[in-house]
Amino acid sequence: AEEALRQAQKMEAIGQLTGGVAHDFNNLLTVILGGLDTIRRQVSTLPGSPTTERIERSIRMASHGAERAATLTARLLAFARRQPLEPKPIDAGRLVTNLADLLQRTLGETIALETVTGGGLWRAQADPGELENALVNLAVNARDAMPGGGRLTIETGNAHLDESYVAQVAEPVAAGQYVLIAVSDTGTGMCAATLAQVFEPFFTTKDVGKGTGLGLSQVYGFVRQSGGHIRIYSEVGEGTSVKIYLPRLLNEGLVPESETAAAAAVTH
Numbered sequence: 104a105e106e107a108l109r110q111a112q113k114m115e116a117i118g119q120l121t122g123g124v125a126h127d128f129n130n131l132l133t134v135i136l137g138g139l140d141t142i143r144r145q146v147s148t149l150p151g152s153p154t155t156e157r158i159e160r161s162i163r164m165a166s167h168g169a170e171r172a173a174t175l176t177a178r179l180l181a182f183a184r185r186q187p188l189e190p191k192p193i194d195a196g197r198l199v200t201n202l203a204d205l206l207q208r209t210l211g212e213t214i215a216l217e218t219v220t221g222g223g224l225w226r227a228q229a230d231p232g233e234l235e236n237a238l239v240n241l242a243v244n245a246r247d248a249m250p251g252g253g254r255l256t257i258e259t260g261n262a263h264l265d266e267s268y269v270a271q272v273a274e275p276v277a278a279g280q281y282v283l284i285a286v287s288d289t290g291t292g293m294c295a296a297t298l299a300q301v302f303e304p305f306f307t308t309k310d311v312g313k314g315t316g317l318g319l320s321q322v323y324g325f326v327r328q329s330g331g332h333i334r335i336y337s338e339v340g341e342g343t344s345v346k347i348y349l350p351r352l353l354n355e356g357l358v359p360e361s362e363t364a365a366a367a368a369v370t371h
C-alpha cells in the first residue's frame with residue numbers, strides 16, 4: 104500500500120508537470136502556426152520565382168513540423184488530464200468507516216485511528232473516489248507529523264456556515280448547510296508561515312523524495328471544485344486539524360405530497 108501510494112503521488116506530480124508544460128507549449132505552437140499562415144498568405148501574393156518557391160517549401164516544412172508537435176501535445180494533454188469529478192450523494196460516515204482499514208494500514212501500528220460518526224448525518228454531494236483520495240492524503244500527512252506515534256481522529260457531522268463565518272473567509276464560500284469531515288492529529292503541528300503555504304502546489308517541508316508538495320493542493324482543488332470549503336487549524340507541538348466542508352445534498356428525501364399519497368395508495 105505504501106509503494107502504491109508513493110507511485111500514485113509520483114504519477115500525480117508527473118501528470119501535473121506534463122499537463123502544465125503541454126498546455127503552455129500548445130499555446131506557443133498556436134502562435135507559431137498562426138505566424139506561418141500569415142507569412143504563407145503574404146508570400147502567395149509575390150511573383151513566382153525560384154526564391155518564392157524555396158520560401159514556400161520552407162513554410163510547408165515548418166508548418167508540418169509544428170502540426171506534428173501540436174498532435175503530440177494533444178496526446179500529452181489527454182494523458183495528463185485528470186478524470187472529471189463525478190459528484191454523487193455520499194454518506195460520509197459510512198465512507199470513513201469503510202476506509203478505516205486502509206487508513207490504519209497507512210498510519211502504521213504506532214498511530215491509533217479513531218472514527219467518530221454519529222447518526223442523522225446529512226448526505227453530501229461530491230465525488231466519493233476523490234474524497235477517499237483526500238482522506239488518504241491527509242492520513243499520510245498526519246503519519247509524517249507523528250513519527251513517535253499518536254492519534255488520528257476522523258469526525259463527521261452536520262455543519263452550518265453562517266454569514267459572519269463566510270464573511271471572514273478569504274475565498275468565496277456560500278453560507279449554508281454542509282457536511283463536515285474533520286481530520287485531527289496529535290502531531291508536530293505547523294508554524295503560521297508553513298500553514299500559510301500548505302495549499303501551494305510543490306510546497307513541502309519534507310526531504311527530497313519524501314514529499315511532493317501536491318497532497319494538500321490536490322485536496323484543496325477537490326474541495327473547491329465540489330463547492331466546499333477547507334480550513335486548517337494547527338498549533339506547534341499540539342497537532343493539526345483539517346476541516347473539510349462539503350455541500351449538503353439538497354432536497355434529499357423530500358418527496359412531493361402527491362407522490363407520497365400515490366405511494367401510500369399503492370401500498371395499501
Ligand code: ADP
Nearest residue numbers: 244245248307308309314315316317318319343
Ligand atoms: P507533502 O506532504 O508532499 O509535503 P502536502 O501538500 O500534503 O505535501 O503538505 C505540504 C506541507 O504541509 C508538508 O510538507 C508539511 O510541512 C505540512 N503539513 C501538511 N499536513 C500536516 C500535518 N498534519 N501536520 C503537520 N504539518 C503538515
